[in-house]
Amino acid sequence: MSVAKKEYKRVTVKSLIEMKRNGERISMLTSYDFSMAKIVDDANVDVILVGDSASNVMAGHETTLPITLDQMIYHASSVIRAVKRALVVVDIPFGSYQSDPKEALRSAIRIMKESGAHAVKVEGGMEIKESVKRILNAGIPVMGHLGLTPQSIYKFGTYTVRAKEEEEAQKLLDDAKLLEKLGCFAIVLEKIPAELAKKVAESIHIPVIGIGAGNGVDGQVLVVHDLLGITQEFNPRFLRRYMNLYEEMGNAISRYVVDVKSRDFPNEDEQY
C-alpha cells in the first residue's frame, strides 16, 4: 500500500527575495527544539529562527547575553533534524562575533558545519560591517537585525521603542541600505515606528521582517512560545496571542496528578 507523501519545496534565500518581489508576505517563527520545529515546519512557516531568545525561553535567563555558541548549536541541530521545508536561520550569540571579523567567521562556520543550518543572523549595522563581509565571503547567507537589538540591552537599559528621533531613524535607514549592499538576504526590524519600518522596506530590495514594526514590511516574526501563550509575563503590544497553552497544559497536567493520586491511572487497558 502506498502512502501519499507530502511534497515539499524547500524555502531558500532566493525564494524569500522572490516572495518580496511578488508581494507575498513572509512568515517566520522561532523554534529551539525538535518537537516544536516539526509542528512549526509542518504548518508551513517559511522561516524558522533558532533565536538567542532561547536564553530567556529555554534557559530562564533575564537577557539573551548568557547563551553560548555551543548551546545555540545544540538547539539548531535539534531544529534542523525536524525541518523539511523552512529555511533555518540561527542567531550568532553575544560575544561570538563582536570581537573581530575572524571570530565572527569562525562562529558562523561552526554553526553551519555542526548544526546544518541554512543561514545566520547578527545584530547591528555599520559597527559589524567587516564581520558581515567576512561571513558573506565564505558563502554563508546573513540576515541582519536592526532597531531593538537585545544583545545591546545594557547600552539602553530598557526595551522601549527604538529610532523615534530623526537622527536614529536616519542611521537605521543607512544601516539597512549598508546591509543590503554588503549582500545580506533579509533584515529583521524590531520595535521601531511602523512608518519608519515601511520606509525601510520600500527603500531596499531584500525582505524586511518585522517584530513590532507594523504592517508595512515584507514579513513578520514572533517567538512561538509567545503566540502559543506558553510564556506568561511577556506582554508587549506587538504580540498577538493565539492560545493560552500555559493554562491548557497546566489543566492537563493537573488532571494527570489527580488521576495518579486517585489511583485512576493506569487502568487495566493501560498495563501489561
Ligand SMILES: Nc1nc(=O)c2c([nH]1)NC[C@@H]1CN(c3ccc(C(=O)N[C@@H](CCC(=O)O)C(=O)O)cc3)CN21
Ligand atoms: N519570549 C520572548 N519573546 C521575545 O520576543 C523576545 C525574547 N523573549 N527575548 C529576546 C528578545 C527581547 N525582546 C523584547 C523584549 C522586550 C520587549 C518589550 O516591549 N518589553 C516591554 C516594554 C518595555 C519598555 O517599554 O520599557 C513590554 O511591553 O512588555 C520587546 C521585545 C524580543 N525578544
Ligand SMILES: CC(C)C(=O)C(=O)O
Ligand atoms: C525576536 C527575534 C527576532 C530574535 O532575534 C530572537 O528570537 O532571538
Ligand SMILES: [Mg+2]
Ligand atoms: Mg535574537
